[in-house]
Amino acid sequence: MKSAEDDIDAALLCSACFVDEGLRIDASKHGREEQGDCPNCKSSAGRKLTKNDIKSLAWRFFVSGTTVLGNYGGAPAIQFNEDHYGKSDIYPSPWLKGDIRLIEEAAKIGFFHYGPRLWMVGEVEPLKDLQDASKRLRVIARVLTEYPERILAKDSAFYRIRVGPQQPDDPGEYDSPPTQLAGKGRLDSIGFPVLYGSQDIDICVHECRATAEDEIFVATLKPERDLRLLDLTHVLKEEVTEFESLDMAIHMLFLARSHSYEISRTIALSARDAGFDGVIYPSFFSLIRTGGRPFETAYGLSLRQFHPQAEEYGRAFTIPNFALFGRPLENRSVRVHCINRLVLTQIGYVGHFGPVIY
Ligand SMILES: [Zn+2]
Structure with missing residues:
Protein backbone atom coordinates (compact mmCIF):
# COMPACT_ATOMS: atom_id res chain seq x y z
CA MET A 1 0.00 0.00 0.00
CA LYS A 2 1.17 3.50 -0.81
CA SER A 3 1.75 5.83 2.11
CA ALA A 4 0.66 9.45 1.95
CA GLU A 5 4.30 10.45 1.47
CA ASP A 6 4.63 8.43 -1.73
CA ASP A 7 1.46 9.88 -3.21
CA ILE A 8 2.54 12.96 -5.14
CA ASP A 9 -1.00 14.34 -5.13
CA ALA A 10 -1.43 14.04 -1.37
CA ALA A 11 -1.58 17.25 0.65
CA LEU A 12 1.07 17.22 3.36
CA LEU A 13 0.81 20.79 4.67
CA CYS A 14 -1.37 23.85 4.17
CA SER A 15 -0.89 27.61 4.22
CA ALA A 16 -2.33 27.79 7.74
CA CYS A 17 0.55 25.61 9.01
CA PHE A 18 3.04 28.48 8.89
CA VAL A 19 3.81 31.24 11.40
CA ASP A 20 5.88 33.54 9.11
CA GLU A 21 3.36 35.91 7.49
CA GLY A 22 5.19 36.18 4.13
CA LEU A 23 5.56 32.42 3.89
CA ARG A 24 1.89 31.98 4.79
CA ILE A 25 0.82 34.38 2.01
CA ASP A 26 3.17 32.76 -0.55
CA ALA A 27 1.87 29.34 0.51
CA SER A 28 -1.72 30.33 -0.03
CA LYS A 29 -0.82 31.48 -3.56
CA HIS A 30 0.95 28.17 -4.23
CA GLY A 31 -1.58 25.93 -2.55
CA ARG A 32 -4.80 24.49 -3.84
CA GLU A 33 -8.38 24.67 -2.64
CA GLU A 34 -9.20 21.23 -1.28
CA GLN A 35 -11.90 19.84 1.03
CA GLY A 36 -10.93 18.33 4.36
CA ASP A 37 -8.55 18.98 7.22
CA CYS A 38 -4.81 19.54 6.88
CA PRO A 39 -2.94 16.38 8.02
CA ASN A 40 -0.51 18.60 9.93
CA CYS A 41 -2.39 21.49 11.58
CA LYS A 42 -5.93 20.02 11.23
CA SER A 43 -7.25 23.35 9.90
CA SER A 44 -9.67 23.23 6.97
CA ALA A 45 -9.19 26.90 6.09
CA GLY A 46 -5.66 26.83 4.58
CA ARG A 47 -4.80 26.01 0.99
CA LYS A 48 -3.26 22.55 0.66
CA LEU A 49 0.31 21.84 -0.42
CA THR A 50 1.65 18.64 -1.99
CA LYS A 51 5.33 17.69 -1.81
CA ASN A 52 5.97 19.41 -5.15
CA ASP A 53 4.07 22.53 -4.06
CA ILE A 54 6.23 22.64 -0.93
CA LYS A 55 9.44 22.42 -2.98
CA SER A 56 8.41 25.20 -5.31
CA LEU A 57 7.31 27.31 -2.31
CA ALA A 58 10.73 26.66 -0.74
CA TRP A 59 12.43 27.73 -3.98
CA ARG A 60 10.52 31.00 -4.17
CA PHE A 61 10.81 31.97 -0.55
CA PHE A 62 14.30 30.79 0.34
CA VAL A 63 16.22 30.74 -2.96
CA SER A 64 14.63 33.49 -5.06
CA GLY A 65 13.83 35.34 -1.82
CA THR A 66 17.52 35.55 -0.85
CA THR A 67 18.93 36.32 -4.30
CA VAL A 68 21.25 39.30 -4.19
CA LEU A 69 22.24 41.17 -7.34
CA GLY A 70 25.82 42.35 -7.66
CA ASN A 71 27.29 44.90 -10.05
CA TYR A 72 27.00 42.15 -12.63
CA GLY A 73 25.09 38.94 -12.13
CA GLY A 74 23.55 37.75 -8.92
CA ALA A 75 23.15 34.65 -6.77
CA PRO A 76 20.94 33.24 -4.02
CA ALA A 77 22.35 33.10 -0.47
CA ILE A 78 20.41 29.91 0.30
CA GLN A 79 19.84 26.68 -1.60
CA PHE A 80 18.26 23.37 -0.68
CA ASN A 81 18.39 19.78 -1.83
CA GLU A 82 17.69 16.21 -0.70
CA ASP A 83 21.37 15.62 0.20
CA HIS A 84 21.13 18.20 2.97
CA TYR A 85 18.03 16.62 4.52
CA GLY A 86 18.62 16.57 8.29
CA LYS A 87 21.78 18.68 7.88
CA SER A 88 20.29 22.14 7.54
CA ASP A 89 22.71 24.91 8.56
CA ILE A 90 20.86 28.21 8.20
CA TYR A 91 20.05 30.63 11.03
CA PRO A 92 16.58 32.07 10.42
CA SER A 93 14.47 34.43 12.52
CA PRO A 94 12.90 32.71 15.57
CA TRP A 95 9.38 32.82 14.08
CA LEU A 96 10.58 30.95 10.99
CA LYS A 97 12.30 28.04 12.72
CA GLY A 98 9.23 25.85 13.13
CA ASP A 99 8.09 26.61 9.57
CA ILE A 100 11.44 25.48 8.18
CA ARG A 101 11.28 22.23 10.14
CA LEU A 102 7.82 21.53 8.69
CA ILE A 103 9.05 22.15 5.13
CA GLU A 104 12.17 20.04 5.58
CA GLU A 105 10.25 17.10 7.00
CA ALA A 106 7.45 17.22 4.44
CA ALA A 107 9.69 17.60 1.38
CA LYS A 108 12.69 15.67 2.79
CA ILE A 109 15.07 18.52 1.98
CA GLY A 110 17.64 20.59 3.85
CA PHE A 111 18.59 24.26 3.47
CA PHE A 112 22.19 25.40 3.30
CA HIS A 113 24.26 28.51 2.63
CA TYR A 114 25.06 28.60 -1.02
CA GLY A 115 28.53 29.61 -2.17
CA PRO A 116 27.78 30.64 -5.75
CA ARG A 117 30.03 29.68 -8.57
CA LEU A 118 31.92 32.87 -9.27
CA TRP A 119 30.67 33.34 -12.84
CA MET A 120 27.23 33.99 -11.34
ZN1 LIG B 1 -1.94 23.02 7.80
Whole structure:
Protein backbone atom coordinates (compact mmCIF):
# COMPACT_ATOMS: atom_id res chain seq x y z
CA MET A 1 0.00 0.00 0.00
CA LYS A 2 1.17 3.50 -0.81
CA SER A 3 1.75 5.83 2.11
CA ALA A 4 0.66 9.45 1.95
CA GLU A 5 4.30 10.45 1.47
CA ASP A 6 4.63 8.43 -1.73
CA ASP A 7 1.46 9.88 -3.21
CA ILE A 8 2.54 12.96 -5.14
CA ASP A 9 -1.00 14.34 -5.13
CA ALA A 10 -1.43 14.04 -1.37
CA ALA A 11 -1.58 17.25 0.65
CA LEU A 12 1.07 17.22 3.36
CA LEU A 13 0.81 20.79 4.67
CA CYS A 14 -1.37 23.85 4.17
CA SER A 15 -0.89 27.61 4.22
CA ALA A 16 -2.33 27.79 7.74
CA CYS A 17 0.55 25.61 9.01
CA PHE A 18 3.04 28.48 8.89
CA VAL A 19 3.81 31.24 11.40
CA ASP A 20 5.88 33.54 9.11
CA GLU A 21 3.36 35.91 7.49
CA GLY A 22 5.19 36.18 4.13
CA LEU A 23 5.56 32.42 3.89
CA ARG A 24 1.89 31.98 4.79
CA ILE A 25 0.82 34.38 2.01
CA ASP A 26 3.17 32.76 -0.55
CA ALA A 27 1.87 29.34 0.51
CA SER A 28 -1.72 30.33 -0.03
CA LYS A 29 -0.82 31.48 -3.56
CA HIS A 30 0.95 28.17 -4.23
CA GLY A 31 -1.58 25.93 -2.55
CA ARG A 32 -4.80 24.49 -3.84
CA GLU A 33 -8.38 24.67 -2.64
CA GLU A 34 -9.20 21.23 -1.28
CA GLN A 35 -11.90 19.84 1.03
CA GLY A 36 -10.93 18.33 4.36
CA ASP A 37 -8.55 18.98 7.22
CA CYS A 38 -4.81 19.54 6.88
CA PRO A 39 -2.94 16.38 8.02
CA ASN A 40 -0.51 18.60 9.93
CA CYS A 41 -2.39 21.49 11.58
CA LYS A 42 -5.93 20.02 11.23
CA SER A 43 -7.25 23.35 9.90
CA SER A 44 -9.67 23.23 6.97
CA ALA A 45 -9.19 26.90 6.09
CA GLY A 46 -5.66 26.83 4.58
CA ARG A 47 -4.80 26.01 0.99
CA LYS A 48 -3.26 22.55 0.66
CA LEU A 49 0.31 21.84 -0.42
CA THR A 50 1.65 18.64 -1.99
CA LYS A 51 5.33 17.69 -1.81
CA ASN A 52 5.97 19.41 -5.15
CA ASP A 53 4.07 22.53 -4.06
CA ILE A 54 6.23 22.64 -0.93
CA LYS A 55 9.44 22.42 -2.98
CA SER A 56 8.41 25.20 -5.31
CA LEU A 57 7.31 27.31 -2.31
CA ALA A 58 10.73 26.66 -0.74
CA TRP A 59 12.43 27.73 -3.98
CA ARG A 60 10.52 31.00 -4.17
CA PHE A 61 10.81 31.97 -0.55
CA PHE A 62 14.30 30.79 0.34
CA VAL A 63 16.22 30.74 -2.96
CA SER A 64 14.63 33.49 -5.06
CA GLY A 65 13.83 35.34 -1.82
CA THR A 66 17.52 35.55 -0.85
CA THR A 67 18.93 36.32 -4.30
CA VAL A 68 21.25 39.30 -4.19
CA LEU A 69 22.24 41.17 -7.34
CA GLY A 70 25.82 42.35 -7.66
CA ASN A 71 27.29 44.90 -10.05
CA TYR A 72 27.00 42.15 -12.63
CA GLY A 73 25.09 38.94 -12.13
CA GLY A 74 23.55 37.75 -8.92
CA ALA A 75 23.15 34.65 -6.77
CA PRO A 76 20.94 33.24 -4.02
CA ALA A 77 22.35 33.10 -0.47
CA ILE A 78 20.41 29.91 0.30
CA GLN A 79 19.84 26.68 -1.60
CA PHE A 80 18.26 23.37 -0.68
CA ASN A 81 18.39 19.78 -1.83
CA GLU A 82 17.69 16.21 -0.70
CA ASP A 83 21.37 15.62 0.20
CA HIS A 84 21.13 18.20 2.97
CA TYR A 85 18.03 16.62 4.52
CA GLY A 86 18.62 16.57 8.29
CA LYS A 87 21.78 18.68 7.88
CA SER A 88 20.29 22.14 7.54
CA ASP A 89 22.71 24.91 8.56
CA ILE A 90 20.86 28.21 8.20
CA TYR A 91 20.05 30.63 11.03
CA PRO A 92 16.58 32.07 10.42
CA SER A 93 14.47 34.43 12.52
CA PRO A 94 12.90 32.71 15.57
CA TRP A 95 9.38 32.82 14.08
CA LEU A 96 10.58 30.95 10.99
CA LYS A 97 12.30 28.04 12.72
CA GLY A 98 9.23 25.85 13.13
CA ASP A 99 8.09 26.61 9.57
CA ILE A 100 11.44 25.48 8.18
CA ARG A 101 11.28 22.23 10.14
CA LEU A 102 7.82 21.53 8.69
CA ILE A 103 9.05 22.15 5.13
CA GLU A 104 12.17 20.04 5.58
CA GLU A 105 10.25 17.10 7.00
CA ALA A 106 7.45 17.22 4.44
CA ALA A 107 9.69 17.60 1.38
CA LYS A 108 12.69 15.67 2.79
CA ILE A 109 15.07 18.52 1.98
CA GLY A 110 17.64 20.59 3.85
CA PHE A 111 18.59 24.26 3.47
CA PHE A 112 22.19 25.40 3.30
CA HIS A 113 24.26 28.51 2.63
CA TYR A 114 25.06 28.60 -1.02
CA GLY A 115 28.53 29.61 -2.17
CA PRO A 116 27.78 30.64 -5.75
CA ARG A 117 30.03 29.68 -8.57
CA LEU A 118 31.92 32.87 -9.27
CA TRP A 119 30.67 33.34 -12.84
CA MET A 120 27.23 33.99 -11.34
CA VAL A 121 28.56 37.17 -9.75
CA GLY A 122 30.32 38.46 -12.83
CA GLU A 123 33.62 36.53 -12.91
CA VAL A 124 33.25 36.12 -16.66
CA GLU A 125 36.39 36.85 -18.69
CA PRO A 126 34.81 38.72 -21.64
CA LEU A 127 32.77 40.79 -19.16
CA LYS A 128 35.91 41.69 -17.19
CA ASP A 129 37.63 42.63 -20.45
CA LEU A 130 34.67 44.85 -21.38
CA GLN A 131 35.14 46.72 -18.10
CA ASP A 132 38.83 47.25 -18.91
CA ALA A 133 39.04 50.19 -21.34
CA SER A 134 42.28 48.82 -22.84
CA LYS A 135 40.66 45.46 -23.74
CA ARG A 136 37.10 46.62 -24.46
CA LEU A 137 37.39 47.12 -28.22
CA ARG A 138 38.83 43.64 -28.73
CA VAL A 139 35.73 42.07 -27.15
CA ILE A 140 33.42 44.42 -29.07
CA ALA A 141 35.05 43.30 -32.32
CA ARG A 142 33.97 39.76 -31.40
CA VAL A 143 30.45 40.98 -30.59
CA LEU A 144 30.17 42.53 -34.05
CA THR A 145 31.16 39.29 -35.79
CA GLU A 146 29.59 36.65 -33.54
CA TYR A 147 26.12 38.17 -33.07
CA PRO A 148 23.78 37.91 -36.05
CA GLU A 149 22.22 40.66 -38.10
CA ARG A 150 18.41 40.91 -38.06
CA ILE A 151 16.29 42.90 -40.42
CA LEU A 152 13.53 45.11 -39.05
CA ALA A 153 11.42 44.87 -42.17
CA LYS A 154 10.00 47.88 -43.96
CA ASP A 155 6.47 48.67 -42.63
CA SER A 156 6.68 46.44 -39.52
CA ALA A 157 5.20 48.25 -36.52
CA PHE A 158 6.93 49.10 -33.28
CA TYR A 159 6.21 51.59 -30.50
CA ARG A 160 7.76 54.59 -28.83
CA ILE A 161 6.30 56.20 -25.72
CA ARG A 162 6.60 59.82 -24.63
CA VAL A 163 5.68 61.09 -21.19
CA GLY A 164 4.28 64.63 -21.24
CA PRO A 165 5.34 65.76 -24.74
CA GLN A 166 4.68 69.47 -25.43
CA GLN A 167 2.82 68.79 -28.69
CA PRO A 168 1.45 65.25 -28.45
CA ASP A 169 0.14 65.34 -32.02
CA ASP A 170 3.46 66.47 -33.53
CA PRO A 171 5.24 63.46 -35.11
CA GLY A 172 8.59 65.15 -34.41
CA GLU A 173 8.02 64.59 -30.66
CA TYR A 174 8.56 60.87 -31.22
CA ASP A 175 12.02 61.08 -32.80
CA SER A 176 15.18 60.60 -30.71
CA PRO A 177 15.86 63.47 -28.31
CA PRO A 178 17.68 66.43 -29.89
CA THR A 179 21.39 65.74 -30.39
CA GLN A 180 22.44 68.18 -27.63
CA LEU A 181 20.41 66.18 -25.07
CA ALA A 182 21.85 62.78 -26.01
CA GLY A 183 24.14 60.84 -23.69
CA LYS A 184 21.95 59.88 -20.73
CA GLY A 185 20.72 56.43 -21.70
CA ARG A 186 22.02 52.91 -22.05
CA LEU A 187 23.06 53.23 -25.68
CA ASP A 188 23.11 56.94 -26.64
CA SER A 189 26.24 59.06 -26.16
CA ILE A 190 27.03 62.77 -26.25
CA GLY A 191 26.39 63.84 -29.85
CA PHE A 192 24.92 60.42 -30.71
CA PRO A 193 21.14 60.24 -30.13
CA VAL A 194 19.29 56.95 -30.21
CA LEU A 195 15.58 56.21 -30.69
CA TYR A 196 14.44 53.60 -28.18
CA GLY A 197 11.45 51.50 -29.15
CA SER A 198 9.90 48.11 -28.57
CA GLN A 199 7.22 45.84 -29.97
CA ASP A 200 5.98 45.30 -26.39
CA ILE A 201 4.01 48.33 -25.17
CA ASP A 202 4.14 47.27 -21.51
CA ILE A 203 7.93 47.21 -21.71
CA CYS A 204 7.90 50.74 -23.15
CA VAL A 205 5.87 51.88 -20.13
CA HIS A 206 8.36 50.29 -17.73
CA GLU A 207 11.38 51.60 -19.60
CA CYS A 208 10.17 55.20 -19.48
CA ARG A 209 9.26 54.85 -15.76
CA ALA A 210 5.75 56.13 -16.44
CA THR A 211 3.28 56.40 -13.58
CA ALA A 212 -0.52 56.68 -13.47
CA GLU A 213 -0.36 60.49 -13.05
CA ASP A 214 1.62 61.00 -16.27
CA GLU A 215 0.22 62.14 -19.60
CA ILE A 216 1.43 59.33 -21.82
CA PHE A 217 1.37 59.06 -25.59
CA VAL A 218 2.41 56.17 -27.77
CA ALA A 219 3.47 56.46 -31.40
CA THR A 220 3.26 53.50 -33.73
CA LEU A 221 6.34 53.74 -35.94
CA LYS A 222 7.16 51.93 -39.18
CA PRO A 223 10.47 51.73 -41.05
CA GLU A 224 10.52 53.22 -44.54
CA ARG A 225 13.09 50.62 -45.59
CA ASP A 226 14.54 47.40 -44.22
CA LEU A 227 16.73 48.31 -41.24
CA ARG A 228 19.87 46.33 -40.39
CA LEU A 229 20.10 45.64 -36.68
CA LEU A 230 22.75 43.85 -34.63
CA ASP A 231 20.82 41.30 -32.54
CA LEU A 232 22.26 41.20 -29.03
CA THR A 233 19.31 39.14 -27.74
CA HIS A 234 20.58 36.12 -29.68
CA VAL A 235 21.73 33.14 -27.56
CA LEU A 236 25.25 32.35 -28.78
CA LYS A 237 26.19 28.71 -29.25
CA GLU A 238 29.55 28.36 -27.54
CA GLU A 239 31.89 25.53 -26.64
CA VAL A 240 33.23 27.22 -23.49
CA THR A 241 32.39 27.36 -19.77
CA GLU A 242 30.34 30.19 -18.28
CA PHE A 243 33.62 31.75 -17.11
CA GLU A 244 34.66 32.34 -20.74
CA SER A 245 31.22 32.92 -22.21
CA LEU A 246 30.66 35.98 -24.38
CA ASP A 247 26.93 35.16 -24.30
CA MET A 248 26.88 35.38 -20.48
CA ALA A 249 28.92 38.61 -20.61
CA ILE A 250 26.39 40.35 -22.89
CA HIS A 251 23.43 38.87 -20.99
CA MET A 252 24.78 40.27 -17.70
CA LEU A 253 25.75 43.58 -19.28
CA PHE A 254 22.18 44.40 -20.27
CA LEU A 255 20.76 43.34 -16.90
CA ALA A 256 23.20 45.66 -15.11
CA ARG A 257 22.41 49.20 -13.97
CA SER A 258 23.85 52.52 -15.13
CA HIS A 259 27.44 51.73 -14.10
CA SER A 260 27.50 49.52 -17.22
CA TYR A 261 26.36 52.22 -19.70
CA GLU A 262 29.89 53.24 -20.68
CA ILE A 263 30.30 49.74 -22.15
CA SER A 264 26.94 49.46 -23.90
CA ARG A 265 27.41 52.94 -25.41
CA THR A 266 30.74 51.88 -26.90
CA ILE A 267 29.06 48.79 -28.40
CA ALA A 268 26.41 51.04 -30.00
CA LEU A 269 29.01 53.41 -31.48
CA SER A 270 31.00 50.47 -32.86
CA ALA A 271 27.85 48.95 -34.40
CA ARG A 272 27.09 52.28 -36.08
CA ASP A 273 30.65 52.44 -37.43
CA ALA A 274 30.17 48.89 -38.79
CA GLY A 275 27.17 50.08 -40.82
CA PHE A 276 24.25 48.92 -38.68
CA ASP A 277 21.09 51.05 -38.36
CA GLY A 278 20.68 50.01 -34.73
CA VAL A 279 20.79 47.18 -32.22
CA ILE A 280 18.24 44.83 -30.70
CA TYR A 281 19.05 44.44 -27.03
CA PRO A 282 17.48 42.63 -24.07
CA SER A 283 15.28 44.85 -21.94
CA PHE A 284 16.40 45.45 -18.37
CA PHE A 285 12.81 44.57 -17.47
CA SER A 286 12.84 41.23 -19.32
CA LEU A 287 13.00 39.24 -16.13
CA ILE A 288 10.16 41.05 -14.41
CA ARG A 289 7.92 40.94 -17.44
CA THR A 290 8.44 37.29 -18.34
CA GLY A 291 8.82 35.92 -14.81
CA GLY A 292 12.33 34.69 -15.56
CA ARG A 293 14.91 34.37 -12.82
CA PRO A 294 18.30 36.01 -13.09
CA PHE A 295 21.11 33.67 -14.01
CA GLU A 296 19.09 30.57 -13.33
CA THR A 297 21.16 27.49 -12.66
CA ALA A 298 20.83 23.79 -12.15
CA TYR A 299 23.68 22.40 -10.03
CA GLY A 300 25.65 25.61 -10.64
CA LEU A 301 25.49 25.37 -14.45
CA SER A 302 23.79 28.12 -16.38
CA LEU A 303 20.48 26.98 -17.85
CA ARG A 304 21.01 29.61 -20.54
CA GLN A 305 23.90 27.47 -21.74
CA PHE A 306 22.95 23.93 -20.81
CA HIS A 307 19.18 23.90 -21.17
CA PRO A 308 18.28 21.32 -23.85
CA GLN A 309 16.42 24.09 -25.69
CA ALA A 310 18.85 26.86 -24.79
CA GLU A 311 17.76 29.06 -27.67
CA GLU A 312 14.04 28.87 -26.84
CA TYR A 313 14.84 29.21 -23.16
CA GLY A 314 16.83 32.40 -23.69
CA ARG A 315 14.19 33.78 -26.02
CA ALA A 316 11.30 33.04 -23.65
CA PHE A 317 12.88 35.19 -20.95
CA THR A 318 14.16 38.03 -23.12
CA ILE A 319 12.13 41.01 -24.30
CA PRO A 320 13.82 42.60 -27.27
CA ASN A 321 14.08 46.37 -27.44
CA PHE A 322 15.24 48.40 -30.42
CA ALA A 323 17.75 51.19 -30.38
CA LEU A 324 17.85 52.96 -33.74
CA PHE A 325 20.87 55.18 -34.28
CA GLY A 326 20.68 58.91 -34.97
CA ARG A 327 17.32 60.63 -35.53
CA PRO A 328 15.43 58.16 -37.78
CA LEU A 329 12.24 60.27 -38.15
CA GLU A 330 14.20 63.36 -39.22
CA ASN A 331 16.30 61.18 -41.53
CA ARG A 332 13.17 59.55 -42.93
CA SER A 333 14.24 55.97 -42.31
CA VAL A 334 11.19 55.65 -40.02
CA ARG A 335 7.74 57.27 -40.19
CA VAL A 336 4.97 57.85 -37.65
CA HIS A 337 2.04 55.62 -38.59
CA CYS A 338 -0.24 56.67 -35.76
CA ILE A 339 -0.26 58.39 -32.34
CA ASN A 340 -2.49 57.45 -29.40
CA ARG A 341 -2.98 58.62 -25.88
CA LEU A 342 -2.26 55.82 -23.41
CA VAL A 343 -4.31 55.61 -20.23
CA LEU A 344 -2.84 53.49 -17.47
CA THR A 345 -5.54 51.90 -15.36
CA GLN A 346 -3.30 49.63 -13.36
CA ILE A 347 0.33 49.67 -12.42
CA GLY A 348 1.18 46.58 -10.51
CA TYR A 349 4.11 44.65 -9.22
CA VAL A 350 3.60 41.01 -8.46
CA GLY A 351 6.00 39.71 -5.89
CA HIS A 352 6.72 37.13 -3.29
CA PHE A 353 8.43 37.08 0.10
CA GLY A 354 11.77 35.99 1.49
CA PRO A 355 13.42 35.69 4.92
CA VAL A 356 15.08 38.70 6.59
CA ILE A 357 18.09 36.85 8.04
CA TYR A 358 19.63 33.47 7.41
ZN1 LIG B 1 -1.94 23.02 7.80
